[in-house]
Amino acid sequence: MDTQKDLQPPKQQPMIYICGECHTENEIKARDPIRCRECGYRIMYKKRTKRCILSLSLSGCF
DSSP: OOOTTTOOOOOOOOEEEEETTTOOEEEEOTTSOSOOTTTOOOOEEEOOOOSOOBOSSOBSOO
């Protein structure tokens, strides 16, 4: 039984980062350089998630 061919690594979903200089959204994958595609700036901020976050003290979506 050859299961090596059946198992594929999970696809890397690109994360969305926002440029610190020009504020454009950039999709960056795991091995991509951290650089804005519009202006070349290297400081990027991860976009906030929209899924529900539960806390012990407060319950709800933030």
